[in-house]
Structures are given as C-alpha cells and as structure tokens.
Amino acid sequence: MPLHPFLSKTKLYKFLKTICKPFHVVFKYTEFVAFIDENRNKGKINDYYNKSTAYKNRFQLHDKLLEELKNKPIFYYEFGVAGGDMIKKWSLTNKVETSRFVGFDSFEGLPESWENKKEGHFDQKGNFPDINDSRVSFVKGWFQDSVYKALLDSEFNEQCVYHLDADLFSSTLFVLFQIFPKLKTNDILIFDEFSSRDHEFEAFEIFKKCTNNKWQFEFIGAVNNYRQVAFMLK
Ligand SMILES: C[S@@+](CC[C@H](N)C(=O)[O-])C[C@H]1O[C@@H](n2cnc3c(N)ncnc32)[C@H](O)[C@@H]1O
Known part of the structure; x- marks a missing residue:
C-alpha cells in the first residue's frame, strides 16, 4: 500500500x-x-500444560541439562547474572577442572522496564556474586559495551552453554547476534523468559530469520509452560 x-x-x-x-x-x-x-510432544523434560507454575521450577530444566553435562568440560556463558543463582548452580554441579563459567551483567539492573519490572530492577549496586571458584569470572558492563570485546578473548572449543537471562528484547537480540559467529553444533541455548512474547521469544524469532535459519534449534526441554526453554544446535 x-x-x-x-x-x-x-x-x-x-x-x-x-x-x-x-x-x-x-x-x-x-x-x-x-x-x-x-x-508439544518433544523434549527430555516438558511440563506443558502445568497448572501450578513456579519460578523455582526452572531448576528442574537446569538439573535435566546438568545430568548429562555435569562431568563434561563445558564453557558456560550467562547473559544476565543478577545475584548469581544460576551461575552458582552450574559451577557447583559441574566440577570439571577445565570448565569455565562467565557471567555478563551491568550489575546495575535492567536498562529498561520489562513486563511488571521497572528499569533498574535486579540492581546489585555494581557488586558481583560471591563465588569462591577460580573457574568463574564476571564481565561487568552493558552488553552493548562489553560483550564484543570479551568474546574476542574467550574460548569456545568445548561444548558451550549460553544462558540468555537478560529478559529484554533489546539485550537478548544483541547478545544472540554477538554469539552467532561462535555457535557450533551441540552448543546449548537456554532462555529464561522465553514465553515473554515481545521480548525473548521475539528476539529468538528475529534472530532465526536474520541468520537465514542457519541453525536447527533442537528442542531439549521446557518448564513452566515454555517459560524456560532449552535448545541444542544442530
Ligand atoms: C533476570 S536477571 C538475571 C537472573 C540470573 N540469571 C539468575 O539466574 O538468578 C536479568 C539481568 O540482566 C541484566 N541485563 C539486562 N540487560 C542488560 C544489558 N543490556 N547489559 C547488561 N546487563 C543487562 C540485568 O542487570 C539483570 O541483572
């Protein structure tokens, strides 16, 4: 028209x-x-349709992934760390000496409002989570300023787990394009708020389209009616 x-x-x-x-x-x-x-009928874990969803159920998805990954060397990259509950869980469960766990966050909270959370929600006053493990490190800053450079100095030769937990469309899409050149077969992508349709789901859809559907996202599992979802790249 x-x-x-x-x-x-x-x-x-x-x-x-x-x-x-x-x-x-x-x-x-x-x-x-x-x-x-x-x-609907796929996945090693899939609670759809679950009438009693609860945020803590996300641990079930991570536990399922860790069943297979706990004794393997992995590189775990988390985008959106806040208090560090998940990076703590992954580093405590996977004890392989050569594994690495890297968390990216402003540690100043969300740069924009998201759903019912206001800008600045999750603010950690600039502080990193207290994790006493030399395999764990943090990159502080807005993704738009920090991720590109940090990934240049990072390693990707083991199976990588990318945990996308920044909630926002803008942050998630930005990160997806940054990790795109690093992705390889069998890497895992976990979305923490996938059913947030205008945010992580929208970012996922746009990313697939703009990368010519290069990767097949094999559905591994989901909890909380697809709130938390994991894929393996094929
Ligand atoms: C839901 S919280 C992370 C929760 C954490 N992964 C856990 O399991 O407990 C989202 C985090 O994303 C961070 N974040 C969102 N967009 C960002 C951006 N563009 N740059 C840096 N940090 C960002 C916020 O600071 C916030 O701490």
Whole structure:
C-alpha cells in the first residue's frame, strides 16, 4: 500500500495504531501457540500444560541439562547474572577442572522496564556474586559495551552453554547476534523468559530469520509452560 499523505496529515494513523494494537497482541500470541504446537510432544523434560507454575521450577530444566553435562568440560556463558543463582548452580554441579563459567551483567539492573519490572530492577549496586571458584569470572558492563570485546578473548572449543537471562528484547537480540559467529553444533541455548512474547521469544524469532535459519534449534526441554526453554544446535 503506498504511503498516502492523507494518513499522516489527518493523524488518522494514530487512531489506526490504537485500534490495531490488540490484533497485534493476538497475532504474537498465535505465533507462540504455533511454537507450542510444534514442540508439544518433544523434549527430555516438558511440563506443558502445568497448572501450578513456579519460578523455582526452572531448576528442574537446569538439573535435566546438568545430568548429562555435569562431568563434561563445558564453557558456560550467562547473559544476565543478577545475584548469581544460576551461575552458582552450574559451577557447583559441574566440577570439571577445565570448565569455565562467565557471567555478563551491568550489575546495575535492567536498562529498561520489562513486563511488571521497572528499569533498574535486579540492581546489585555494581557488586558481583560471591563465588569462591577460580573457574568463574564476571564481565561487568552493558552488553552493548562489553560483550564484543570479551568474546574476542574467550574460548569456545568445548561444548558451550549460553544462558540468555537478560529478559529484554533489546539485550537478548544483541547478545544472540554477538554469539552467532561462535555457535557450533551441540552448543546449548537456554532462555529464561522465553514465553515473554515481545521480548525473548521475539528476539529468538528475529534472530532465526536474520541468520537465514542457519541453525536447527533442537528442542531439549521446557518448564513452566515454555517459560524456560532449552535448545541444542544442530
Ligand atoms: C533476570 S536477571 C538475571 C537472573 C540470573 N540469571 C539468575 O539466574 O538468578 C536479568 C539481568 O540482566 C541484566 N541485563 C539486562 N540487560 C542488560 C544489558 N543490556 N547489559 C547488561 N546487563 C543487562 C540485568 O542487570 C539483570 O541483572
């Protein structure tokens, strides 16, 4: 449809924008339902449909992954660390000497609001989690300033686990494109808020499209009705 000046001159576009928004929300919802439909009977763990979801259930997904990874050398990269619950869990469970665990975060909280959380939520006042393990390290800063350089100096020759837990669309998409050149077969991607449709799910969909669907994302599992989801690259 040509961009007719009538729409802007009369400000009609503002009206159309308002009345069309609910349709957009429904459309995004149907895209997510299509994902569920595709993966309904897949996965080593999948609690769909679970009437009693709880954030702590995410540990079940990580436990399932760790069953197979706890005795293997891995490089675990976490984007969005906050208090460090998950990087702690991975480093405590995987004791392999050559494994590495790297956590990226501003440690100043979310740069924008997300769902019902305000900008600055998860602020750690700049402090790293206290983890007494020389295999664990942290990169402090906004991803947009820190990730590119840090990844240049990082290692990827073991199976990598990328834990995307920054919640936001902007942060998740940025990180996905940064790790894209490093990805290899059998690497694992975990999304912590996958069912946040305008955020992690949207970032995932755009990333797949913009990378010519180079990777097949083999569904490994999900908990909390696809809130936390893990894939293996094939
Ligand atoms: C949900 S919390 C992480 C929770 C943690 N992985 C856990 O398991 O407990 C999200 C974190 O992402 C960080 N974050 C989001 N966007 C960021 C960005 N662009 N740069 C740096 N940190 C970011 C926030 O500071 C926040 O600490």
